[in-house]
Amino acid sequence: MKPSRILYFFLWVLVVASSIAATADEKASANVAGKWELSWEARLGTEHGTVRLEQIDSKLSGTYEGRLGSPKVSGNVAGQNVILKLEFQGAHPFALVFNGNVAGDRMQGKFDVQGVAAGYDSHGENAHPTDYSWTAVREPNRGRP
């Protein structure tokens, strides 16, 4: 093998290796552990609650505090994408699934009512029909490794 071919081979190996490393970085799950102030646009207005998330690899669990009760909290993170599920119990059990993206100390996206996108506004007459948007803001420097 000529020296130039050897050089090209090593360059090719370098490029591939760096590409693989970059891909791995992109797929690394964001760290969303911590205390978040969650809000979403419900049928008649903006609902609020506090979520404390624990994260093991890509799996999420935690607690929720708010007027609606104490639901089971679960979810997962893949890269910057987050799915958070709140399962409320009681006389009228229901679940909300929040899909969105993480950017530092902020998450946002759309939610649905257990997978049915037309959940709240089939009546179509409420002032401020829900747009299924949600946001969460992490309390700074708390609960983070």
Place this chain on the structure above:
Amino acid sequence: MSLPTFLAQARQHAAVGASLFAIIANLGAPVPAVAQRAAVTPIQHVIVIIGENRTFDHVYGTFKPKSGQTVANLLSKGIVNADGTPGINYELSAQYNAVDSGLYEISPGSKAAYWNIPAPETAGAPTAASDSDPAPFVTLSLAELAEPGLFPSYNKYLLTGATGLPHDVPDTRIPDVETLGSGTFQLTSATLPYDAYAASPVHRFYQMWQQTDCSVDTATSSNPSGCLNDLFPWVEVTIGAGSNGNPPPSRLNTGEGSTSMAFFNVTAGDAPYFKQLAQQYTISDNFHQSVEGGTGANHIMFGYADAIAYSNGKGSLATPPVNEIENPNPQAGTNNYYDQDGYSGGSYSNCHDLSQPGVPAVVNYLQSLNPPIEPNCAPDTYYLLNNYNPGFVGDGSLDSQYTKFAIPPTAQKHIGDSLSAAGVSYTYFGEGWDLYTSDPTGANPYDRYCNICNPFQYATDIMTNPAEREAHIQDTRSLYEDLVDGNLPAVSIVKPSGFTDGHPSSSKLDLFEGFVKKIVTQLQANPTLWASTAVFVTFDEGGGYYDSGYIQPLDFFGDGTRIPLVVISPFTTGGVVNHSYGDHVSIIKFIERNWGLPPITKRSRDNYPNPKATADNPYVPTNSPAIDDLFDLFNFGTK
């Protein structure tokens, strides 16, 4: 005394006590004790049940009254046959395309008849059943837990009727959906049963003025308002439920098509309980929604006999934010795509100011009539014309903490003030109130309490006083107890939840039938109460469905299309069809006359006289504006 009886009586005593407290608190000085004023008729109790969104022709379009009675409907006019097919006068229901590309017009030009109306679509009607996001539900036990307001045999309808179709596509359950002709069509068929969810047509204020297409140029002696009711689909497909200030999409599809032109066929088996009630008791075929528009404005007119004004929340008039003021003028380059209107957009108008968008079209029409109709718009006043959340949530705190789309609290007088002043007990029974009080944002999908339907939820004097709230706003669970115990308030206003209110898309008419049947059955099981009670069953508005009846303009706000009214009592038996002109405020007039109450304010609609009419046309008042007090629906002489 049983515990329920004791609790019920305690609640009524609390109601009277709270009323006295409120009077004292509001006046700031001691007042004499108010003795409960006696009713002038045998009717000691009035129950008003308000469903959602059906016109008279939509429900009773093919109703055949008993011998000796007449009715004005699709069948009697020859618009349809008893089997729902087009009749010899089908063209009376023909609908038109139009052009409005300049300023907003209520009777635009360049009209051309549809050969076939645009295909009705599915809009947001539910595709499939779901326990997590009902209705319909999957599991009966869960449905019964969530919805306690039905006569038991109707519970099964909570599980059925999903469309099986995507949203916003032609409703292919309707036979020949693309070639329905130019006018009204029967909604039900072998492929779309009565127990099915379907789309909901637009029914906002400025849209409905256009749908009804009123002009002095088309006025006749039998139709002096000149309303033609012929632009329903055109409004649906050109603007629908509004723009919210956004530009038109590249391809506009409101999801409705010509949903507005559908009717049920009671002669073919639809609405069997409402048909039975009409055959047994008294209905009106000339009763109207009081505002051209939707749920909120019509419930407000029912409670206040007036529209309510935007204020600073402390009794002084104010100007709403710019993006909450109506502008129905078409956006440049569009045909009727409003500039600013919608459930999160324009909803107020200052109708005293002819420079305000949309206002001159209505006011100039009213002034052109013979005799002219006074708009009844006060200076510098922005009236709420469409749905915005009320000023308060269930615990008496401000709704503005949850949404910016709430009208500030109002100090305007309402019928509750009149009743309290006379010591007459009253309660608004809103189904789901108890759940709503802990869930003011409606985050729980089972929470289908209607906040915009409760006229007292807008009122400072009720909502800021815990005793007043508790006395005058309760869940329907309390109503059912009262019916058993006989401790019903003098006036009960009853609102079903969103599951059972009959609203298309989110509910079904059979569910509202089941809601009414439960109450009527319970009432009749208590002979003492039944002997002294009248039940008024009606709707908040026609929901944007076509109706062929006469519309009398009363002021800037309405009237709108006919809606059903059934009056159930021992004094309204016999299957009578009454033709006197009325609207929601007629029920207020009945209450006021029955208990000797004055009109709510000097400008409220309950000041209007009872109508006078000629024998050959009982539908058109000759002393307009006039609305009936409904006493002529009762026969007190034979009981």
